[in-house]
Amino acid sequence: MEKKFMNGNEAIAEAAVQAGCRYFFGYPITPQNEIPEYMSKRMPEVGGVYLQAESEVAAIYMVFGAAGAGGRVMTSSSSPGISLKQEGISYIAAAELPCLIVNIMRGGPGLGGIQPSQSDYFQATKGGGHGDYHLLVLAPSTVQEAVELTMDAFDLADKYRNPVMLLGDGYIGQMMEPVVFEKKPSPILPAKDWTITGAKGRKANLVKTLNLDPVILEQHNLKIQHKLQEMARNEVRVEHYLTDDAEVIIAAYGTVARIAKTAIQILRKKGVRAGLIRPITLYPFPYKAFEDIASRVKKILVAEMSLGQMVEDVKLGVCGRAHVRFYGRTGGMVPSYEELVMETERLVKEAL
Amino acid sequence: MAYLEKKGVYTNVLMAGFGGQGLMFIGKLLAYCAMKRGLNVTWIPSYGPEMRGGTANCTVVISDEPIGSPVISAPEALIVMNNPSLEAFESKLKSGGRLFVDSSLVTRKVMRKDVEVVAVPADDIAMEVGEKKAANLVMLGAYIAKTGVISKEDVAEGLRELFGAKIQFLDVNMKALEKGIQHTKT
Numbered sequence: 001m002e003k004k005f006m007n008g009n010e011a012i013a014e015a016a017v018q019a020g021c022r023y024f025f026g027y028p029i030t031p032q033n034e035i036p037e038y039m040s041k042r043m044p045e046v047g048g049v050y051l052q053a054e055s056e057v058a059a060i061y062m063v064f065g066a067a068g069a070g071g072r073v074m075t076s077s078s079s080p081g082i083s084l085k086q087e088g089i090s091y092i093a094a095a096e097l098p099c100l101i102v103n104i105m106r107g108g109p110g111l112g113g114i115q116p117s118q119s120d121y122f123q124a125t126k127g128g129g130h131g132d133y134h135l136l137v138l139a140p141s142t143v144q145e146a147v148e149l150t151m152d153a154f155d156l157a158d159k160y161r162n163p164v165m166l167l168g169d170g171y172i173g174q175m176m177e178p179v180v181f182e183k184k185p186s187p188i189l190p191a192k193d194w195t196i197t198g199a200k201g202r203k204a205n206l207v208k209t210l211n212l213d214p215v216i217l218e219q220h221n222l223k224i225q226h227k228l229q230e231m232a233r234n235e236v237r238v239e240h241y242l243t244d245d246a247e248v249i250i251a252a253y254g255t256v257a258r259i260a261k262t263a264i265q266i267l268r269k270k271g272v273r274a275g276l277i278r279p280i281t282l283y284p285f286p287y288k289a290f291e292d293i294a295s296r297v298k299k300i301l302v303a304e305m306s307l308g309q310m311v312e313d314v315k316l317g318v319c320g321r322a323h324v325r326f327y328g329r330t331g332g333m334v335p336s337y338e339e340l341v342m343e344t345e346r347l348v349k350e351a352l
Numbered sequence: 353m354a355y356l357e358k359k360g361v362y363t364n365v366l367m368a369g370f371g372g373q374g375l376m377f378i379g380k381l382l383a384y385c386a387m388k389r390g391l392n393v394t395w396i397p398s399y400g401p402e403m404r405g406g407t408a409n410c411t412v413v414i415s416d417e418p419i420g421s422p423v424i425s426a427p428e429a430l431i432v433m434n435n436p437s438l439e440a441f442e443s444k445l446k447s448g449g450r451l452f453v454d455s456s457l458v459t460r461k462v463m464r465k466d467v468e469v470v471a472v473p474a475d476d477i478a479m480e481v482g483e484k485k486a487a488n489l490v491m492l493g494a495y496i497a498k499t500g501v502i503s504k505e506d507v508a509e510g511l512r513e514l515f516g517a518k519i520q521f522l523d524v525n526m527k528a529l530e531k532g533i534q535h536t537k538t
Contacts, residue, residue: 338425
């Protein structure tokens with residue numbers, strides 16, 4: 001397989017095309033502009049549609065429409081733009097429409113800055129829009145993984161009829177790495193017999209989100225809930241790095257996880273047996289991995305480019321059986337491996 | 353080369369200068385050539401609200417192992433092509449590291465005593481070969497001559513593949529690269 005040298009944004013876009021995505025709707029924002037730029041060139045080549053909408057709100061409803069008609073469709077944006085899309089994302093989840101939403105996070109709140117951040121973890125994993133729903137959230141930490149997760153995202157969206165979010169930070173989008181495109185064969189997916197494609201010779205389908213009868217709406221919510229539970233049983237992904245003999249664990253995802261790997265190598269040279277647990281699916285979250293590790297490792301450092309968001313899920317998994325410490329930088333600041341080494345050493349020395 | 357045959361290849365370099373000097377390009381070129389040699393590489397740019405004439409930088413990491421952090425706090429080498437970049441990054445260079453300075457443009461004095469300074473009048477050399485804009489390749493030549501991370505032939509192949517339609521610029525860039533190598537070896 002030929003290795004290409006690409007930045008994360010372009011690699012995500014190419015992966016989507018190779019996974020059969022033929023509709024892209026978006027609105028520009030740094031640091032993800034290479035995705036729409038690439039799609040504007042690539043979509044016409046494969047007979048797809050690229051459309052720069054008049055706003056993020058319009059773009060997400062174009063995604064709603066294309067998904068409702070059965071197309072493989074995506075949008076991409078960065079933090080403030082993703083906030084604008086939240087209403088539409090809630091509607092898409094309510095209508096059980098498969099699609100991919102890419103968020104290449106930048107520092108917030110508000111318009112914030114354009115440097116990398118992970119401060120949209122809550123928004124991505126805990127709802128974001130209104131109502132009882134969740135996105136399936138995938139968090140790559142290399143460009144290669146961004147490609148693989150993007151390809152899987154479309155299959156997962158179809159399998160569960162649920163929107164999927166690829167959550168990266170600015171560095172995942174901007175960084176260039178070697179990458180190989182290799183599409184695994186798709187699993188057998190349920191037939192899309194619910195799409196709105198003109199009801200010639202069949203019963204009309206209905207895609208809607210309004211349910212005025214609370215009895216029916218509760219049933220609908222329970223159906224979505226059931227899907228999410230199924231997802232939690234089948235789709236959790238997590239990486240363990242040097243955890244077998246670890247006396248201390250760093251928990252991190254995305255770019256911070258790879259900075260943590262460098263920190264762990266330094267710590268091990270200094271005689272500190274550190275390991276990493278890296279959630280790949282942020283929803284469903286790998287609670288079990290933390291439940292298990294807490295039975296033998298009593299110190300966990302959660303590192304994020306935020307002021308403490310994933311740390312809440314780690315604590316839920318650990319459930320009081322280990323000491324959980326948080327270290328974060330925010331606003332576009334990226335923690336260095338020196339900082340993580342120092343924080344880990346401090347935690348190791350601390351008496352419990 | 354010899355460097356590559358050693359077990360445990362790991363190196364990194366930060367390059368900084370004015371937007372338009374082509375530092376981002378030689379960073380990509382270096383990473384691309386190392387990738388072609390079967391190594392793992394990362395290239396990460398500064399992507400602030402840069403403008404023409406403003407300062408830009410990128411970091412390249414090369415390793416035969418999977419690369420952890422693509423962001424380096426204390427780089428092993430530094431290539432600087434303007435005064436603000438020297439001012440911003442000199443203090444970050446690892447002790448014992450190499451500092452490649454475009455001495456045609458950088459007038460600021462290097463303060464560090466614990467690093468190897470490689471001064472290359474890159475812009476003057478580039479003028480000599482007939483292409484002012486090829487100063488970046490002169491600096492890359494100096495860098496590969498000192499570090500041996502990739503060879504001249506690797507760069508030639510990489511340039512051919514990356515330049516594509518602009519292949520007419522290949523010769524002058526190769527000349528600039530060779531001058532950079534020669535200058536540093538003598």
